[in-house]
Amino acid sequence: MSARDAALHFSKILTAAGHKALFAGGCVRDKLLGHEPKDYDIATSATPEEVIALFPGGNEVGAHFGVVICKFHGEAVEIATFRTDGSYRDGRRPDSVTFSTPAEDAKRRDFTINGLFEDPESGEIIDFVEGLADLESRVLRAIGNPAERFQEDALRLLRAVRFSTRLGFSIEGKTLSAIREHAGLLEKISPERIRDEFSRIITGPNRRKGIELLIDTGLMPFIVPEFLATIGCEQPPEWHPEGDVYTHTCIMLEMLQPDAPLDLCLGVLLHDIAKPPTRTFDEEANRIRFNGHDAMGATMATEILQRLKYPNSIIEAATTMVARHMQFMNVQQMRTAKLKRFMAEPTFEKEMELHRVDCGSSNGFTDNYEFLLAKAEEFAAQPLIPAPFVTGRDLIDMGMKPGPAFKEILESIQTEQLEGKLRDRDEALSLAHQLAEKSE
Template identity: 60%
Template structure:
């Protein structure tokens, strides 16, 4: 039985270039811990396999992020071997074992009773491994593996579907989705993450049962939706959500983007939905959830602000940025995102049209523009916004040049004077304080004032 000391690993890997060593060490320890748990159960006379996603990922040459185990041992027998384990899921045959600093779910082979809430069975019956596989969601997730030999136990033809790159429901797809409607979202997530197609009968069942998603808690829908958006193939995921009919039941505003025409001189790519989809596709590397949501919702206000000017033969969306920020707030609150996420996304949506003005701003305004917390995320939003439409990068290039120009000093330096200084000059605290301090900061950012004495002289002259 091995244990892992993270501090020791960090001492062996103090430099950034050795970060892969630390990751590999952690992953190896995770696998070894899972094998240790399996061995303990097997040595006690029980059958124990690796189960589900970790088996699938290994076959796809993907490093598993966690290991779930399935066993013939009952929850009570698991607890006897791991007395400090968490038994909170024992009613469903699941015990949470903490081992060598990591947590592992150990589930007893089972079959499920009837479902009445489209989410969880009313009861479970402990069963065989084959029966357990048949109650799981998709064939690619229904595989078991012997931890000691690596042998794959496949009762559902999951290996074949992995080779064919197919997401297929186990058994009757309509039954699988009516049992647990969250599987509707999970099917889209796995197809997006793995870049698999969805098998025809499974796809038809998703479309038929899409309204059932309304029975699922918003937090669970949001979690699956976020994982889809964080996938590099997020544009495909969005398209699957639209074509399946699922998006209609939790984010119907997206459907209004389809067919919403844009001025072809600025948006030759097509309607607002196509534009948004292209932007999602253009995002590079690891992105934040806030950025992806901002890209998704940046033009959400366009359908409601659409107008056509016959004199100029031009389509306009006046105020779509401010309305879009209001709509984004409503949507994200409805989906129960955090206040931080909502604030950042709405700031980006509200501000995304201001990039067209940056080359005409005073230096002080440019510095304030660049000092906002969401600036770097907005730069990426602006990059893909232009790249998916007119391809003009003048404003982006201008700001990157300004970053170099301003790099030698803080964008917003320490203030030259404070409210106490104003009181010392005989001013009474009030609304004028903010006005004066803002004016001084502007002159400072413009490079016209550099010392406190200059600021005080400027105040006496102007106020």
Template identity: 60%
Template structure:
């Protein structure tokens, strides 16, 4: 991709235009990281770029942006510009083509306002971005309040950059984030969702969680998290403290690499505890009856509000709904355990249970029990091919209906328990069952 971007730059320069690498790819290069993409900023107008690169996509030409395809890569080429007023808090009403220095001044943060000349291997810095990069400081360019008023998504981007880069946020920039936090509600759910994903999938996710809380952004994007504060739990099972403390602690105990449903299920697994909190009059024991089932419903509502797709919502709900089942695994029949372990969400359910224990009483006996069971069951498929079907039962005189389904489930349970292993044994089992 770097070669493709360099080719675009050389082509633009050979026709008399200024062209430089810009933004995040320059920042990542200086940090010694491999950039995910390479953007080019140029003095050429969109029309001039398209003339040089036939087939270029002009989807953002109104803002001076053209997508150039070269060697199977797509390179975003943007004309140096200044922005007009931001009436919608997201995009400028107008843009005016300008110089590289003016273009740098309209960007979000100093570490993203750098240019690089790849041919001379030279950094062009109009905003003191290199100094902030060396100091690991995230600073808005110019007036911080104005930058966030222009584009309110920058509020979330600031938290994301501080999280993934491990940077401190410069005081005036931080104050502006806190002052403008309420404005994030005007940003589309899809854009907020995308920033949350990047924050929570990063190994430094706990920092992102804390910054969202402290800035006031969490209150606007995931207000249900704040309701967990002060919700007491039984001290013998939760010596760590209230539900909020427990959830935050679990987040800190996750491995660096996690699936999105896993981290979301950690955040939301106890989301219904405030709504189900009761205290027994006689014993004084705190209970949260049904918080797992209600929590799954609430998790679905929250994730749909944030426009998560169903393939993320559904496994998250499964993990939330079943997270309390682990307390009973030692009492379960093998058939029940095998059905649990056959769920496609099982690995995430195990990971959720592990941090649930580590973030509370520390008892991992049920977790270790299930690991042993996984080893015990590993020599054969958890759910083997069924030995008989509905047609076999009809031939034995059974009528189609609910009872037949119950019998087929029962004979499969017998198979999972190791009581039957052949078609003949299964048919004999059914005949004996029908006589009961």
């Protein structure tokens, strides 16, 4: 059972009951672009009450706005009554709706490419807003007056950037001007809604273009205003011939794999976020420095991602990458135990990708990256951090009481184990006794 099969099931029942039912919006757009739609929406002449009567299990999540979600064999389909929206005083949702016609319903939507309908039976495309022409021209155009569309729902400002970058469409001139003019409307939008659109932009295959467009349209100050300071923040040319921190970061985003996960994309975006506030000029060495930008960056990244209401798991992963990205320059000098601990971090593989694009976008050095690849192969036969030969229980059985020395002894024994200097538990216990005696 596909999403389309479920949508056809509902549309046939609606039609048989005497109602008009059309596929609407993104599913029509995606099909015409040759993409498999992820989900299907149906626009219908049936009222929510009539929809519920036909599909008693429907969920009236938005019945006030004419929206009912119905499921068939696990596939959810949104069924919405043709409507005309009233005023949008909160910049998010209409104060009222009036059930109307397909033509009026199309005109209330955001962009022409999202205002198309498809007859499920015949496959005919019904176009009241010249969306087919814009699809053909690969242009993103607001329906009707762009300013009115953005004032109705300011999240459309970010949706414009998302559709433009994900589909590779240019934004029509009047629409683009209206985005710039009304960027401040984003202040009306909750952090959660901004976060969700921003996440789709930064994980898209054209994420660099997305970030550049957020800067160009004036939307970035309402998302990550701290990022603006990277523009014009010059770096030592011997290490960063590509230019300022902003250019460096944009190149890194572009170099990431198309399917790079969200936490990695955020880690790349924010890895040098603290370079502007830590920038100093070393007169003696005649060079720019950013001392401590990794530690400060992790703090700033945490504040930014918390402000945008990201889940703790995403925040922890992204900020770990920011905090540790400068440690890669020292990996060849690390003792084996420290290196294994460094490589055992859950985010290590993503950090490797961050390091790859960090170097590839600047000095081009790959020696540390290649060293770590070789070490990963060398260490592959056994767990990086094997089960310890000695545990806290062993120390307690020896008569020790938990305390600072307790932790130091366990760490010292683990270090020797990771270095390969302890062959078995007996040798580890012997060392534990020696260290315990010294600590008394």
